[in-house]
Amino acid sequence: MAVLPTTVVVPTIGRPSLDVLLRSLRESAGPRPADVIVVDDSETRSGPAAARNRGWRRARTPWVSFLDDDVIAEPDWLARLAGDIAAAGPDxxxxxxxxxxPLPARRRPTDWERGTAGLQDARWITADMSYRRSALVAAGGFDERFPRAYREDADLALRVQDAGGRLVHGRRGVVHPVRPAGFWASVRAQAGNADDVLMRRLHGPDWRERAGAGPGRRRAHLATTAAAAGALALAATGQRRAAGAAAAGWLAATARFAGRRIAPGPGDPAELARMLLTSAVIPPAAAWHAAAGWLRHRGAGPWRGVPDLVLLDRDGTLIHDVPYNGDPERVEPLPGAADALDRLRAAGVRVGVVTNQSGIARGLLTEDDVERVGKRVEQLLGPFDVWRSCPHGPDDGCGCRKPAPGMVASACAELGVPPDRCVVIGDIGADVAAAEAAGATGVLVPGPQTRPEEVAAARHTAPDLGTAADALLGGAW
Structure with a gap:
């Protein structure tokens, strides 16, 4: 059977709807995807953006297809996905x-159902969205500062388009049932106002028009909240007439807001009670979250995410430096190296080794010796996605021996990673210089062989490999 050049990634918190989605994928007609990755976020609750990032970074296919865990793939979804991918030009x-x-057939929809129905016209939502993996790499993936299933997909789409990528509508489709919602669901949804603030910080005041997000109601909610606060403040100072006027303004604005929500609805008593109560609470909730967003994101800059590839020097960075070692039994990992590598791999970051082995040129080692030592390193710390070893001496004039960029550039090329999405970690200045010469980022982790002037010259340093890995996972590179 034909295989699609895509990996399906589904973030989940363990909702029963996941089984329904996976069943619909199994039953969908068409070629099978290369892989299906389900990212369980039920324990960490890091958010869908972070969960999707962990998923797509493990994908090795040219395309990555995102689905939400509460949708149902149409019976021909895979066949139509194959057609959409085949029709996508290089741009x-x-x-x-x-x-x-699907909305109720015999009654008018509730406020929550109408809100869910708005997904039918939303742009670039990850309920069903496929990206080239190269576009995700270049953009750094989803911005994990968006903690909810809200705006993180629009933000990514704007960044991909700003970089020159074209987004199109395909022929495939999914069904998104309206999931149950509690009485105060519309109030809890006001947390998205903080995400709207971040969107403005990142994309400017016209972001709504570019993302097709609609005008929003934040200004109206702020005005309503100001009227309520003014009424309370005036009443507290004994200005009853002015307080009454402010209260009348608040009441009129709240009634108008509630009326707009009630009119298209079913009109049953439960919905009326929900609309009246939540219409009074939504404006101050929206104002609160907007203010929190302004404080939280006041210094927000462009998102880079974690690097797609981390290349590490071998001796003095991953294992104890034994000069010209050809004996696998003498390989001893440095403290914390295994944990640091595991954390990088868990985040979907690919890892590799770039090592100078001039002992071969000096006649002190053979290539077989270096290979056997490398296999022992793999046993203790692996697996690694790429290995590069330079057998030349300092005077051979090769382009691979660090500080030359050859090994770094070659490793990036093999894995299809742009050098500016790669980080090189080493214990001497030549490691950092090789990174910078290749267009990557260098991080110096000083050891016994590191000279003071190398530490002073390095733009990025860390006291140990674990700290370096944590910094990279936190976006500090």
């Missing part, structure tokens, strides 16, 4: 499927 960075939200 196409992403393709969106259409979303259908």
């Amino acid at each position: 196409v960075a992403g393709s969106q499927g259409h979303v259908t939200v």
Whole structure:
């Protein structure tokens, strides 16, 4: 059977709807995807952006197809996905499927159902969105500062388009049932106002128009909240007439807001009670979250995410430096190296080794010796996605021996990683210089062989490999 050049990534918190989605994928007609990765976020609750990043970084296919865990793939979804991918020209960075939200046939929809139905017209939502993996790499993936399933997909789409990628609509589709919601669901949804603030910080005041997000109601909610606060403040100072006027303004604005929400709805008593109560609470909730967003994101800059590839020097960085060692039994990992590598791999970061082995040129080692030592390193610390070893001496004039960029550039090319999405970690200045010469970022972890002037010259340093890995996972590179 034909295999699609895509990996399906589904973030989940363990909802029962996941089984329904996976069943619909199994039953969908068409070629099979190369892989399906389900990212369980039920324990860490790091958010869908972070969960999707962990998923796509493990993908090794040219495309990555994102689905939410509460959608159902249409019976021909895979066949149509194959057609959408085949039709995508080289300038196409992403393709969106259409979303259908089934609404009640015998009554008018509730406020929550109408809100869910708005997904049918939303742009670039990850309920059904496929991206070229290269576009995700270049953009750094989803911005994990968006903690909810809200705006993180629009932010990524704007960044991909700003980089010159074209986004198109495909022919495939999913069904998005309206999931149950509690009485105060519309109030809890006001947390998204903080994400709207981040969108403005990152993309400017016209972000709504570019993302097709609609005008929003934040200004109206702020005005309503100001009227309520003014009424309370005036009443507290004994200015009853002015307080009454402010209270009347608040009441009129709240009634108008509630009326707009009630009119298209079913009109049953439960919905009326929900609309009246939540319409009074939503404006101050929106104002609170907007203010929190302004404080939290006041210094927000462009998102880089974690690097796609981390290349590490071998001797003095991963293992104890035994000069010209050809004996696998003498290989001893440095403290914390295994944990640091495991954390990088868990985040979907690919790892590799770039090592100078001039002992071969000096006649002190053979290539077989270096290979056997490398296999022992793999046993203790592996697996690694790429290995590069330079057998030349300092005077051979090769382009691979660090500080030359050859090994770094070659490793990036093999894995299809742009050098500016790669970090090189080493214990001497030649490691950092090789990174910078290749267009990558160098991080110096000083050891016994490191000279003071190398530490002073390095732009990025860390006291140990574990600290360096944590910094990279936190976006500090």
